[in-house]
Amino acid sequence: MKIARIIKMSLNSLKINKMRTFLSMLGVIVGVASLILITSVGYGAQYSILSNIQSLGSDVIIITPGQKTNLFKAAMSGTSTVLKPLTYEDVKYLKRKLPDARISPESRIGTDVKYGNSTVSTTSVGTNADIFLVSNYKIDSGRAFTDQDINGYRNVCILGATTRDNLFGNVDPVGQNVKINNIKYLVIGALKPMGSMGMMNLDDIIVMPITTLQAHTRVKSVQVIYAKAMDDMPMDVLGARIKSLLLVRHGTENFSINNEQQYIDLAKTVTDTFTLMLTAIGSIALIVGGIGIMNIMLASVAERTREIGIRKAIGARNIDVLLQFLMESTFISGSGGIIGIIIGVTLSLLVPQTFIPTHITSTSIIIGFSIAVLIGIFFGVYPARKASLLNPVEALRYE
């Protein structure tokens, strides 16, 4: 028989008992939805870690508060939970002791910026003049920070490309004043576009001196310090120097020193952990869903014994019956997969992004759907085989 005819036949059978068809999908729906949700949270975590290092080169050392043993935790929860933070004093101290290195602090906080009648929400980045040497911030128009801007607590700012476009459109922002919390800032420059990292728009920022940021906001600490050697000093030597200097200042090792590769590895570890969790949770839910489908298909085969007998009497081959029932279970699980994807994606989008960042990938959608279909085939084979092997005479006698 032609496959299109079998498909039509299976769909018709599923239509007869819509409620049952839907109920048999539930397990797969829940399984796929949770799979999509968990992966999107997992990828979201990966991106939030990677976004900390996005604009750095591989020769940059990253100093974060918190002990190395807690690196995982620190990365997952941000730096807010760490008891003893890094400070701008640490940065100044390191710069004094290491005049040949470029050392730059970074602290971020969400901000509303006003220009004329328009207001945009963006992220304030507090840093110093060295940031242009350790990151890939490039001046597009205007100028970079000077040490006077930093040391003088000046109300100056440099706009990321998105922030500039949103506030100024085609107007040249350099020389204009913007307002943050009713305080005026002079725009001294704008950055070249850097693109996006996952769902994070790297250009949606407004950069200002760390001193100014600390003076005007509740951010008093430094969330990250970047360091880069300007002479031939190898990275691990610089790292060791910074470590011994900070140890003297802090008394204990309540900070961690890493480089980009270590962060990428960390991000991988996080993702791998999530992938493992996802596989476990998703598989359990899907196996339960699959068993549910098998159960309902077995009931369906028993209930339709006579129908199977009739079909065989008029010339259906075993394979025709097998395919019909297999299609039915595959349709159930496949449709369950699609509904699960829709629910999972919707939930991922509804999660407040500031609370838990989520990131939906096409890979997780494709994998979710494929697993659903495979579940339908795997758990559908036994009932379908049972149906196909029924003796036609016995089946016709069935009351």
Next chain:
Amino acid sequence: MNEIIRTENLTKTYRLGETGVKALRGVSINISKGELVSIIGPSGSGKSTLMHLLGCLDTPTSGKYFLEGEDVSKLNDIQLANIRNKKIGFVFQMFNLLPHLTVLDNIILPVVYNAKSNLREAERKAMKLLESVGIEKRAKHLPAQLSGGERQRVAIVRALINDPLIVFADEPTGNLDSKTGLEIIKILKELNEEKGVTEIIVTHDPSITQFTHKIIHIRDGFIEKEIENGHVANAEEIKK
């Protein structure tokens, strides 16, 4: 004579745990092309069992069965299904229509299982056949919306849709009142007279046998007697 069915010592034993039920104990028959045969016998004598074997729905425990000269007892499931699909039409006492399919869809179902078929053509043919049995207006109805006699007409049309060599009818009037039953017999009889379709009708009702060429009496799994009917009544004599 144009032989279409020949069996040699067919037996069928149903296994029920340790013991077996011997439903057929050695049946040898010959049926020629165009013959209208009735099989009659008491309940449990093996009539349906014999019909299922002849209709390739089941395989014998021993003995040989030649259909158009081909040894059917050697065929596999797929080959038997193909024979049922193309060469055989069944009409059952219980109608055996699929309840969720319309009359038209029930009728073309045997065509659906034939990969090389054209469903549009089959639908046109089904409508013509429905017309010939007078229920073309019921094409879009579900079986439950039809009377017993109408359902049996649908079943007959379904049996005919693939132009079978043989039509098997297992007590086709068993669930019908006598008047409706006679109408069904008339249709089957006309089919045999006009189109020359070979038919084997299993029945309890001796009055039906007068319309058939050959009457096979079965008892306890044996052929008790086989009678050539010298005075076959024709279709016009039904329903006076």
